[in-house]
Amino acid sequence: MKHPFAHYRSLFPVLESKIHLASCSQGAISKTVSKSIEDYMNSLLSMGVNWNQAIKEVEKAKSSFANLIGAAPDEIAVFSSVSDIFSAIASSLSFEKGKNIVVTTDMDFPTVGHVWLAQEKFGANVRFIPSQQGVIPLEYYERYVTSDTLITSISHIGYHNGFKQDIQAIAEIVHRKGSLLLVDAYQSAGQVPIDVKKMDIDILAVGTRKYILGIPGISFLYIKKELAEKWKPRITGWFGQENHSKFNVHQFTLAAGARRFETGTPSFISAYAAAAALRLLLDIGVENISSYLNPLAQFALDYGQEKGLHVAGPLSADQRGAMTAFYVKNAEQIESILKERNIIVSARNDVIRIAPHFYNTQDEIREAIDELTMVLNTNK
Numbered sequence: 001m002k003h004p005f006a007h008y009r010s011l012f013p014v015l016e017s018k019i020h021l022a023s024c025s026q027g028a029i030s031k032t033v034s035k036s037i038e039d040y041m042n043s044l045l046s047m048g049v050n051w052n053q054a055i056k057e058v059e060k061a062k063s064s065f066a067n068l069i070g071a072a073p074d075e076i077a078v079f080s081s082v083s084d085i086f087s088a089i090a091s092s093l094s095f096e097k098g099k100n101i102v103v104t105t106d107m108d109f110p111t112v113g114h115v116w117l118a119q120e121k122f123g124a125n126v127r128f129i130p131s132q133q134g135v136i137p138l139e140y141y142e143r144y145v146t147s148d149t150l151i152t153s154i155s156h157i158g159y160h161n162g163f164k165q166d167i168q169a170i171a172e173i174v175h176r177k178g179s180l181l182l183v184d185a186y187q188s189a190g191q192v193p194i195d196v197k198k199m200d201i202d203i204l205a206v207g208t209r210k211y212i213l214g215i216p217g218i219s220f221l222y223i224k225k226e227l228a229e230k231w232k233p234r235i236t237g238w239f240g241q242e243n244h245s246k247f248n249v250h251q252f253t254l255a256a257g258a259r260r261f262e263t264g265t266p267s268f269i270s271a272y273a274a275a276a277a278l279r280l281l282l283d284i285g286v287e288n289i290s291s292y293l294n295p296l297a298q299f300a301l302d303y304g305q306e307k308g309l310h311v312a313g314p315l316s317a318d319q320r321g322a323m324t325a326f327y328v329k330n331a332e333q334i335e336s337i338l339k340e341r342n343i344i345v346s347a348r349n350d351v352i353r354i355a356p357h358f359y360n361t362q363d364e365i366r367e368a369i370d371e372l373t374m375v376l377n378t379n380k
């Protein structure tokens with residue numbers, strides 16, 4: 001299989017010595033991201049204070065992210081983690097009788113369930129849609145989302161088995177029932193095209209250390225401008241103010257758009273990393289990345305099964321993202337053994353996740369699966 005992005009491989013030093021297939025956990029770091037982090041440190045070392053440059057870099061990161069998902073820059077706010085975004089949104093809602101149901105799924109990342117369950121104290125009633133053989137059938141949304149649903153909170157791609165949901169079709173159902181739609185796109189952004197307008201998403205949350213190829217410490221909230229401006233966040237701070245450089249302790253005037261959800265100084269160093277990482281992704285184009293990764297994922301699914309492995313989730317790459325999950329016993333131990341053999345994969349409970357990005361090759365996936373089956377056969 002031809003590798004259209006082979007010339008980018010030299011940007012990722014880790015690929016010289018390791019097979020890196022853990023983009024669902026931490027993507028490989030490029031020299032451009034590393035250089036951007038150094039730029040941040042050097043500006044502090046040489047200038048002493050680099051506030052204005054750092055704020056500009058945060059704005060650059062926000063507009064690149066807006067570009068990646070088809071939003072406007074003033075529909076983006078920065079936080080430190082996806083969990084923080086969920087808490088900010090949840091605590092902005094009021095759960096009134098007759099409109100207090102939160103619908104989520106048992107395939108969502110645990111933090112999602114935790115944040116919503118914490119709102120039960122404030123009147124929320126959380127309903128979990130159960131998955132069926134590793135997928136959530138579309139008709140379940142017809143059944144579980146009702147007129148008393150305030151918000152439906154789901155993931156685009158599941159962190160455990162890689163199942164990809166049809167967001168546009170879900171949005172049609174959810175909105176018809178009068179519910180908001182919040183999408184956790186941490187496992188999809190950077191590898192699968194996202195157009196928040198076309199997909200009709202109200203709110204979206206993404207961190208930067210997975211397929212975005214940045215580091216932890218910064219995450220992006222998208223919220224539709226007209227929706228944001230109806231809300232008064234209770235988790236707040238000076239960055240959420242219309243004019244934060246006024247330093248008026250008595251005045252509380254929320255900023256227009258998504259920025260009203262921001263609190264305090266963001267992690268500048270992570271913003272530098274994110275801005276550089278997003279530049280690279282936009283350069284290559286997520287459509288191109290996705291077209292490359294789809295057959296690669298199908299290869300992993302087919303080759304793994306040929307070697308006797310059991311796939312978690314759908315068997316067709318069209319229903320998944322790039323990540324393939326294989327059921328194993330002692331996943332963490334297997335992850336460590338493979339790491340010693342210079343193969344970086346990611347364990348979650350009962351699966352080993354193999355998550356390529358555009359810099360990986362089919363040969364690397366074959367080698368990782370060969371090694372995985374060898375380890376499993378010797379540890380039976």
Ligand SMILES: Cc1ncc(COP(=O)(O)O)c(C=O)c1O
Pocket residue numbers: 080081082083084109111155158159184185186187207219
């Ligand atoms: C889909 C998904 N959502 C949320 C999270 C948690 O993100 P954070 O640690 O930034 O809160 C993860 C982390 O692995 C994830 O995979």
